[in-house]
Amino acid sequence: MAEKKAVIGVVTVSDRASRGIYEDISGKAIIDYLKDVIITPFEIEYRVIPDERELIEKTLIELADQKGCSLILTTGGTGPAPRDVTPEATEAVCEKMLPGFGELMRQVSLKQVPTAILSRQTAGIRGSCLIVNLPGKPQSIKVCLDAVMPAIPYCIDLIGGAYIDTDPSKVKAFRPKK
Numbered sequence: 001m002a003e004k005k006a007v008i009g010v011v012t013v014s015d016r017a018s019r020g021i022y023e024d025i026s027g028k029a030i031i032d033y034l035k036d037v038i039i040t041p042f043e044i045e046y047r048v049i050p051d052e053r054e055l056i057e058k059t060l061i062e063l064a065d066q067k068g069c070s071l072i073l074t075t076g077g078t079g080p081a082p083r084d085v086t087p088e089a090t091e092a093v094c095e096k097m098l099p100g101f102g103e104l105m106r107q108v109s110l111k112q113v114p115t116a117i118l119s120r121q122t123a124g125i126r127g128s129c130l131i132v133n134l135p136g137k138p139q140s141i142k143v144c145l146d147a148v149m150p151a152i153p154y155c156i157d158l159i160g161g162a163y164i165d166t167d168p169s170k171v172k173a174f175r176p177k178k
Helices: 025-037 053-066 086-093 099-110 114-118 138-159
Strands: 006-013 042-049 071-075 123-126 129-134
Touching (some): 025 071, 086 123
Antiparallel strands (some): 123 129
């Protein structure tokens, strides 16, 4: 069933982390989460870049088109501040947007913090790659991934990406019965 190993991109969008002013704990939180819940073989393509729309777009295109990622998870750059441009970069490189991902992430995040309404996470498809924008805080990343991960493997199936499965005791991937 698993004919090709999945490649998953993890992109931290942060001016300060990209300059080494502080450690990237958000990207590492995503990688730890993936290693904990995904049971099929996969490799990570990891990037830490500044909040620059053109660079975010180039990075997403490189990961989807050249590196063959079936999934790219970004963290950072989803707020209302002037330098927060990750959703705009994501929309610019995607053929289809999947607003339900952002809607669900905001809904579950609002149970934790009232400022979740300020977050502009989204998701979209580029070729056979699903791109999902996550918030920047590690606690929020887990809450959001727990909410959307059940739908991610099947979405990737539908767009022709690599087969990904999860440990059902941690996150149960939904696939319709055949």
